[in-house]
Amino acid sequence: MSANKKRDKLSKVEKKKLQKEEDEQRQREEEAARLLAEQQELKRQEEERKEQEEHQRLELKDRERREDELSELRHLLDEMQNAVARWKDEASAKTKWERYMQCDGTPDPSIPQEINSFISLWREDTEVQIGSVLENCSLAQRLIEELEDLLNDTPQTAGSSSDTHRHQETILSLQELIHSKRNQATEEILKWSRANMDIETGNMQTVIQDADATLCLWANLNKNPRFKGYHFHEAGFGFELPKQLAVSDVAVRILHTRFDHLSCLSAGAHRISQGSIKSEESHPSTGEVGDEDTEQQGNAEESLDHKDEDSVRSETRKSFASVASEKEEKNARHDKEPEEQRWGEGRRDSLQEDTAIAGERDSYSPPEAPVTLVETEVVDLHQYTPLGGVFYFDAFRIPPQSQLVNGWDMRELSDTGLQRFPYPVDESQLHSSTSRPLDEGGALVSPPVGVTVTVPNSVVFPQDPQVARWDAVACQWTRESIGIITYDTSLKKISFQMDSFYPFALLQDMHINMPFQGWELRPLGLNAAVLVVTAAVTEVHFTVKGHRCMLSSATEYELPHVLGRWMSPSALQKAMRRAGVNVFVSEHSGKYVSINAKEPLIEQAAYEQMALLSCAVAFSWSRWNSHCGREQLVVQACEHLEAGPVPEKAWSLYLLNAERTWRLRMREQSESFSTALDGGSEFHATFLHMLRDCMGAPGHGRVRDADPFFVDCVLQLLMATRVLSYC
Incomplete structure (x- = not known):
């Protein structure tokens, strides 16, 4: 019994000793862990301090060169826009000269005397045979399309409002004549x-x-x-x-x-009315001044000339809503107006007559x-x-x-x-x-x-x-x-x-193809690129060369009148919309499509710089663009000078905002979004300079030698699709 007690007593002593050793070991481990944690914290703080200092250094460097980079970007864009404007003016002058030299009797719809004479002569023409009527209707339709293109390409300024109104009146007159002549030909056949x-x-x-x-x-x-x-x-x-x-x-x-x-009668009348209001506010009527000056001079003949001129000017500024109320006044001075100024009045009377006929039918309650x-x-x-x-x-x-x-x-x-x-x-x-x-x-x-x-x-x-x-x-x-x-x-x-x-x-x-599922802009060489837009229903490929572009493919669709045809960006947009393959947004599209809306100025600046680099740099969509907020953009980009697709590992993520641009440390496959700056990278005021820092000499040469017309063509496609907001 005593031996057993002794063993138990020794066992208790040993247990206490072992417990003490374990406690000491635990304390040593805790102390070591504490020291290690302190060292790691000090190291982390040191790294953060160095990173913050580096960040501040890079920000300071960015601020020092910011004005220079912005000035260079503005200079490049101004050069491009001026070159494109000169080229368009020369092309327009050349087109007018070629039209003049043709001498085929086709009027220039932008010249009032020519188009008014054409309308007057055609209205008085008694030919009702269907062949001749259809031929003249086709000519009138070409003139309408030419005027529509002119209106779309002309910026809306205070000085152009009267021309815009005149062109719209001409379009309505030609449309009415086409309708009237076809009715006359129909009547002749029925006789x-x-x-x-x-x-x-x-x-x-x-x-x-x-x-x-x-x-x-x-x-x-x-x-x-x-x-x-x-x-x-x-x-x-x-x-x-x-x-x-x-x-x-x-x-x-x-x-x-x-x-x-x-459709233009439904949506166009309001636009014309608005244009008239602006025109009246910007250009007050000169009729009273002219009459007052004439009365002071006491010259009745000169007064009549002033009244005629002023009536013509005010006529081009009137909205369609005011025409009916002024009909009596125009009838009173009808004999004084030149014949070429009276065709618009006949158009409105005819429109009222057609509306009355249709209204008589539609007002009947069956x-x-x-x-x-x-x-x-x-x-x-x-x-x-x-x-x-x-x-x-x-x-x-x-x-x-x-x-x-x-x-x-x-x-x-x-x-x-x-x-x-x-x-x-x-x-x-x-x-x-x-x-x-x-x-x-x-x-x-x-x-x-x-x-x-x-x-x-x-x-x-x-x-x-x-x-x-x-x-x-x-x-x-x-x-x-x-x-x-x-x-x-x-x-x-x-x-x-x-x-x-x-x-x-x-x-x-119109928005059946929106929002987009993806997009990619890839160089094909100097002054050549391809824009791929993966829409909700189809995938379209735009090929750009020089100042022209074409729809090179559209999955599941056969459109021989559009596919493979070189056009201007505006003509291509018009052709694709008419064909039902619309991937181009309008100012109202955001109301009907769930989009990732971005700040318009930031988005436009991104498109401009992407276009400047598009012959040497590839761009693509990023899923993180929808995680960075309205004020920022995230885009994948990399230098790409070879033909073929871009390797997945070549892409880098870039973040753009109003202040600066930088390359992100994260990748497209990362699990969470982070704005951390990639190691070895810097901040830049523009996307252009950010990417140029990563390019080699061949890429710099391509960007420097890029044709302004090519850059403008790419820019128009990017602005028309707005892939950064609609993808």
């Missing part, structure tokens, strides 16, 4: 309907096409009550009529124009028709755009036909012109004894009319096209009164019903 009757159907039908329009015309001569509709196989268009129209003296026209002359209507909705042209032109779906009264009497071909003469056939109609307007159902109010219940069109091959619809018809009273596109829409994807045919005859168009969301 000879019986002579051109198809023996098989007993009716007259014809299809006439040119590069700008397709005219499908059908005249109901047989009045077969079992008639359901007709399909123009050559054009891919067709229509369906209710029995009430099948037994009436009615002609149906489907006129498809490749251009859109209606009974409820057996058709499921789309929810009433006005089309927002900032969100949707008509594609493939406009389809004018009209019904007309058949003009009096010629009759052979005693060997004489006699025809009743009428000066009413082409008359619309009102539909829905009341009972007195139909020429048939067939009984018809009436509602409680005695009005005729009119079934809807159907129409089928083939989507033009010149446009693409990633989604099923929407349909809208033109409201002539409100001057807007609307989905009201359209129902039972069906779309055959394989045949690209769309069919629907309307309660009456209206112009209609096929719509697509």
Whole structure:
């Protein structure tokens, strides 16, 4: 027992000893850990101090050279802009000279005397044969497009507001004349309907096409009550009529124009009105001054000259809203105005007449028709755009036909012109004894009319096209009164019903390709580059060489009239928008697309510097651009002088803001965002100087030798796509 107790006692002593040793060991370890932590903290603080000192040194260095770098950048941009401006002026002068030397009678739409003479002579021309009319309409459409390009390329300044207003008035006059001449040609064809009757159907039908329009015309001569509709196989268009129209003296026209002359009436009138207000504020009317000076001189003849000149000047500054209220005043001085200044007045009167005719039809309140209507909705042209032109779906009264009497071909003469056939109609307007159902109010219940069109091959619809018809009273596109829409994807045919005859168009969301999924700008050599934009639906490749660019590829789309064709940036944007492949933003796009909005001035400065370096440096999108806030940009970039794709390891991240630019330590694959400066790098006031520090002699040579026109072309594409905000 005593031995066991002794062993237990020794064991307790040993335990205490072991415990003491363990405590001492733990204390030594804790002390060592504390000393190590202190050393590490001191080292960290020393590194932070050195890093802060280096950071301050680099900031001081950046501030010292900031003005020089900014001045150099401004100088480079000014040189580029001045060179481009001189080149555009020379190109414009050369174009005018070539037009003058052609001597083909084609007017210059920017010269008032020439275009006014053309409009006056064409308005007075009595030629109504369809071939000649279509030829003149094509010429007028080219003049319209030339004026539209001129308006788009001309900066809006106080001095150019009167020219802008005059060009817009000219466009409206040409559009009205095109519409009027086509109606006259349609009337001429219908006058000879019986002579051109198809023996098989007993009716007259014809299809006439040119590069700008397709005219499908059908005249109901047989009045077969079992008639359901007709399909123009050559054009891919067709229509369906209710029995009430099948037994009436009615002609149906489907006129498809490749251009859109209606949307501008909805959105353009407001712009013209605003321009007029600015013009009036900037340029007060000189009429009173001229009259006062004339009265002081007492020269009546000179007073008349002043009044004529002032009336012309004020006429170009009037908004469309004020024209109607001043109509009486203009009629009073009509005899005093030169003929070339009076064509605009006829245009407005004609527009009012057309609107009144359409309003008479649209104001008629038809009974409820057996058709499921789309929810009433006005089309927002900032969100949707008509594609493939406009389809004018009209019904007309058949003009009096010629009759052979005693060997004489006699025809009743009428000066009413082409008359619309009102539909829905009341009972007195139909020429048939067939009984018809009436509602409680005695009005005729009119079934809807159907129409089928083939989507033009010149446009693409990633989604099923929407349909809208033109409201002539409100001057807007609307989905009201359209129902039972069906779309055959394989045949690209769309069919629907309307309660009456209206112009209609096929719509697509302008922002279906936004926001972008990625982008890359890569050099292809001196004055050559490729911009790849991976959009929501397609991927497009833009190739830039010199002052021109082209759409080199667009996945899943076949657009032979756009792909592979060298154009100016503005012409390419216009062609792609018309084709339905839109990757270009507008001032309103941010309202309809969820974007990573950036400060506009910072974004524009980035595009300018990227364009200056685009023949030697590759740029790409970064997922961290959406993590750095509105005031900063994050872009991947690297020098790239060889052909082919950029290796993944070659990319570096750069952060840009209003103060400076620097290379980031982090990589695209990093797990978290950090603004830490990369080792061995410096701060620079501009992206241009930041990247030039990383370039070799060959890259510097390319940037120095870059053509200003190439730089401007790349800049226009970047500004049009705005990849830094929309990706």
